[in-house]
Amino acid sequence: MDTKKEKTGWFARLKNGLSKSRVNIIGIFSGGVIDDDFMEELEFQLISSDVGVETSAKIIEELKDQIKLKGLKNQDQVKEALRDVIETRLKPCEKKPDLESHHPAVWMMCGVNGAGKTTSIGKLAKYFANENKSVLLAAGDTFRAAAREQLEIWGERNKIEVIAQEKGDPASVAFDAICSGKRRGTDVVMVDTAGRLPTQSNLMNELARIRKVQGKALEGAPHEVILVLDGTNGQNALMQVKSFDEVAQLTGLIITKLDGTAKGGVLLALAAMREDPLPIYFIGVGEKIDDLQTFNAREFANALVGIEN
Ligand SMILES: Nc1nc2c(ncn2[C@@H]2O[C@H](COP(=O)(O)OP(=O)(O)OP(=O)(O)O)[C@@H](O)[C@H]2O)c(=O)[nH]1
Ligand SMILES: [Mg+2]
DSSP, rough: OHHHHHHHHHHHHHHHHEEEHHHHHHHHHSSSOOSSSHHHHHHHHHHTTTOOOHHHHHHHHHHHHHHHHTTTHHHHHHHHHHHHHHHHHHGGGOOOOOSSSSEEEEEEEOOOOOOOHHHHHHHHHHHHHHOOEEEEEEOOOOOOOHHHHHHHHHHTTTOOOOEEEEOOOHHHHHHHHHHHHHTOOOOOOEOOOOOOOTTHHHHHHHHHHHHHHHHHSSSSOOOOOEEEEEEGGGGHHHHHHHHHHHHHOOOEEEETTTTTTOTTTTTHHHHTTTSSOEEEEEEEEESTOOOOOEHHHHHHHHHTTOOOO
């Protein structure tokens, strides 16, 4: 009962958050005929929802195939078919994080300023603790004292230790935290980093260095390099993925702020970026500690087109 209530709560937040595009997509499912005009309008709404021009065109093609193949007549059927097309496209991004193969499993977070890295680390610390994993946080954002304090507050709240240095450099904080995690037998070490823009080449190179030094503390670390993306950034997310991947070899994504003004379609664009797309491990649906959910393609597709879960 409680679980169901909880689930409804976050799903409602996600749905409300995505309502900007949902209203648009739903708005066109108003009971009329399925003709060329309808399909064109739908394509327009997909593009407006940050799906991207190319991917929107492909989705429409796939949907048309389904309509023909299954002889779909009414709009409810087409809406469900659209949900299925979206789900199929997002499914390769659904992946459960592996916390078993490495001890500790080292996760490094990166992203542009304000994307939600530190908040997501706080939420993840709780998620991992719920999975009975011990967690250590590395305050790798050494630029601002406030950033360290922010992480320390999250740590205190969850009774999780934070490794920080007064004036340290981020690479050595990460190194220390991993060594300390190894000594204590910690399950997961999460390394926070300062926000940086793809255009700031010094900072981007520094990220490569922070990444590299972790391998000296523990072979193969970091095991996950996560780009935290602000869901309200729209198509700009694609450029961020390319730039961060170049310097830090990304292994996964977290998309935040899907409860806000995000239009959500960008997940489809991200899924279409390559054959074997980056996993979307989690999505952020609010500012509170429980507002992080594992990514589920079907639930997300339902929220996007406005079908109840
Ligand atoms: N609504 C909403 N707000 C979020 C979410 N995730 C993060 N935020 C907010 O986004 C703001 C920035 O979050 P931070 O976690 O500090 O972002 P950051 O990436 O660590 O920022 P820098 O370290 O400055 O680069 C905060 O006000 C968070 O509360 C989310 O899923 N939903
Ligand atoms: Mg931060």
